[in-house]
Amino acid sequence: MSKKNRVAIVGVGYSDVSRGTGYSLDKLTAQASVAAMDDAGIKPVDIDGVVVHSFPHQFVSSTHTAAMLGIPDLAFYSGNVDGAAYSVAAMHAIAAIESGSAETVLTLRTVHKDGAAGGAAMLAGGGGKGIPGNMQFSMPYGSFTGSHWAGMYMTRHMAKYGSTEEDFGSFAIAQRKFAVANPTESFFHEELTMEDYLNSRYIAKPLHLLDCDYPVDSSSALIFTTEERARDMKQKPVFFDSWANGTTKEADFSLVGEMTHSSPFMAADRMWSRTSLKPSDVDTAGLYDGFSFIAMQWFEALGFCGEGEAGSFVRSGATSATGSLPTNTDGGACNVGRRHGANFFIEVTRQLRGTAGDRALPKKPEVGVVSNAVGGFAACALLTAD
Amino acid sequence: MTTEVSPPLPLPNELTTPFWDGAANGQLVIQSCNACGHLQHAPEPICSACLSFDLGSAAVSGKGTVYTFCIPTQAFHPYFADKLPFVLAVVELDDQPGLKMITNIVDVDPDSVRVGDRVEVTFNPLGEGFMLPVFRPISQ
Numbered sequence: 001m002s003k004k005n006r007v008a009i010v011g012v013g014y015s016d017v018s019r020g021t022g023y024s025l026d027k028l029t030a031q032a033s034v035a036a037m038d039d040a041g042i043k044p045v046d047i048d049g050v051v052v053h054s055f056p057h058q059f060v061s062s063t064h065t066a067a068m069l070g071i072p073d074l075a076f077y078s079g080n081v082d083g084a085a086y087s088v089a090a091m092h093a094i095a096a097i098e099s100g101s102a103e104t105v106l107t108l109r110t111v112h113k114d115g116a117a118g119g120a121a122m123l124a125g126g127g128g129k130g131i132p133g134n135m136q137f138s139m140p141y142g143s144f145t146g147s148h149w150a151g152m153y154m155t156r157h158m159a160k161y162g163s164t165e166e167d168f169g170s171f172a173i174a175q176r177k178f179a180v181a182n183p184t185e186s187f188f189h190e191e192l193t194m195e196d197y198l199n200s201r202y203i204a205k206p207l208h209l210l211d212c213d214y215p216v217d218s219s220s221a222l223i224f225t226t227e228e229r230a231r232d233m234k235q236k237p238v239f240f241d242s243w244a245n246g247t248t249k250e251a252d253f254s255l256v257g258e259m260t261h262s263s264p265f266m267a268a269d270r271m272w273s274r275t276s277l278k279p280s281d282v283d284t285a286g287l288y289d290g291f292s293f294i295a296m297q298w299f300e301a302l303g304f305c306g307e308g309e310a311g312s313f314v315r316s317g318a319t320s321a322t323g324s325l326p327t328n329t330d331g332g333a334c335n336v337g338r339r340h341g342a343n344f345f346i347e348v349t350r351q352l353r354g355t356a357g358d359r360a361l362p363k364k365p366e367v368g369v370v371s372n373a374v375g376g377f378a379a380c381a382l383l384t385a386d
Numbered sequence: 387m388t389t390e391v392s393p394p395l396p397l398p399n400e401l402t403t404p405f406w407d408g409a410a411n412g413q414l415v416i417q418s419c420n421a422c423g424h425l426q427h428a429p430e431p432i433c434s435a436c437l438s439f440d441l442g443s444a445a446v447s448g449k450g451t452v453y454t455f456c457i458p459t460q461a462f463h464p465y466f467a468d469k470l471p472f473v474l475a476v477v478e479l480d481d482q483p484g485l486k487m488i489t490n491i492v493d494v495d496p497d498s499v500r501v502g503d504r505v506e507v508t509f510n511p512l513g514e515g516f517m518l519p520v521f522r523p524i525s526q
Contacts, residue, residue: 004406041414050450129397130395130396130397130398131394131395131396131397131398132397132399133431134402134428135395136396136398136402137402137405137427137428138488139394139396139463140393140394140396140512140516140518141474141488141489141490141520142458142462142463142466142469142472142474142490143474143488143519144462145462147458147460147462148456148458148474150456150474151456151457151458151474152455152456152474152476153454154456155454155455155456155501156453156501159500159501159502160501201459201460202457202459202460203458204456204457204458204459204460204474205456205457205458205459205471206456207456249434252428252488254488255427255428255476255486255487255488257484259454292394327489328411334418365409369506376424
């Protein structure tokens with residue numbers, strides 16, 4: 001699709017990542033920012049936009065981030081706590097650059113290990129004051145974390161389509177193979193068997209521990225700019241061909257109209273309506289795996305297989321390194337740790353510009369798709385090599 | 387260890403009080419639009435169907451169908467530690483297509499619950515006078 005300003009990804013970077021860095025959210029944010037600037041070969045003075053997505057209870061300010069980095073003046077900034085995690089930062093930055101509101105935007109997602117569980121526990125926990133707002137219609141029933149709605153999404157898919165725990169396990173096994181090939185970033189170094197998967201404990205049956213992303217302290221940064229400026233930077237640019245958000249009519253993940261057909265379908269339909277590319281043009285995918293069923297829903301939403309067919313799609317080997325759609329080639333967040341979507345933008349960028357090192361796919365990809373979230377809100381984008 | 391762990395109790399507000407008062411009286415009460423009759427859960431300050439701010443509440447049939455469920459086996463709040471495993475579910479109420487609520491399925495072997503099961507409301511004491519609307523299978 002033709003654009004006033006075609007938006008390029010020109011730099012990617014991570015903070016130190018571990019189960020307990022002992023670092024503040026600000027320090028992690030600064031580390032990732034410096035890594036992305038180094039990758040792009042630019043300095044703070046070259047940046048005129050900062051967009052951060054964070055949890056409300058782990059808020060990271062965009063203006064404070066800019067100040068920390070010595071960025072002199074921001075033409076565009078936004079600090080978000082709503083919606084589809086890292087992709088919200090990405091979408092705001094793309095819109096800012098396409099519209100000419102800013103030229104070079106630093107985008108960030110920073111999270112501490114206890115982010116996903118900590119918030120709910122904190123809200124429900126102490127003070128004796130009780131649960132405010134609409135969470136009083138979920139927490140008294142024992143619904144506290146994503147694992148609870150995730151288990152319910154899986155059950156719905158199994159009941160509607162006859163899918164099995166082995167279907168979800170096949171995805172965990174397939175992406176672990178990529179993780180083993182990414183020893184510097186993955187926390188797990190041995191391949192999985194179906195027995196390993198099925199024997200991993202339930203968190204919320206049918207959801208197993210091995211369906212869950214791995215909680216870590218992390219910050220991820222990507223820098224976007226115009227095509228014109230990208231030409232002067234260190235790395236080969238990777239371009240956004242099209243992108244879209246989508247939401248459901250219901251905000252509560254547990255109460256969406258149809259769990260097997262949630263916001264990824266809205267986002268994917270909108271994205272495909274904005275491009276001449278087709279699913280068969282896509283060479284690699286980075287699909288959000290906060291829980292493995294989410295990536296499975298994205299295969300169906302993006303049209304790589306029919307609805308209800310993600311299990312057989314994965315079992316066919318399509319998502320492996322030599323398959324038609326190598327997926328989550330860094331190992332995914334279940335293995336490299338929770339980056340809330342940013343790792344997929346980073347990994348697909350590395351594959352498309354040819355900086356994935358030993359993990360370079362056997363067939364150099366030209367088009368990649370990335371996605372984030374599920375349920376009430378989601379986003380996806382098509383990336384193309386230069 | 388016999389220390390009683392407090393349950394996660396609601397903090398009722400203007401919108402949510404009818405639900406909790408209804409439950410205390412043995413009724414499942416859902417927000418209802420006085421202008422168009424639309425039922426919505428959770429309650430909001432505005433009717434999403436007709437944008438009326440004139441909202442009331444209605445006792446509903448309390449019958450429905452299991453839309454989906456999971457069986458938590460790990461407690462994310464200490465109150466649930468001695469209640470595992472239990473059935474966390476979404477029930478679609480008979481009173482309006484698509485009207486759903488998060489709930490528990492009780493009085494049942496968790497592994498025997500199926501999507502599509504017919505269920506009816508019952509009320510379990512939560513603590514401090516709060517009653518929690520939960521569902522049990524309708525005996526055939």
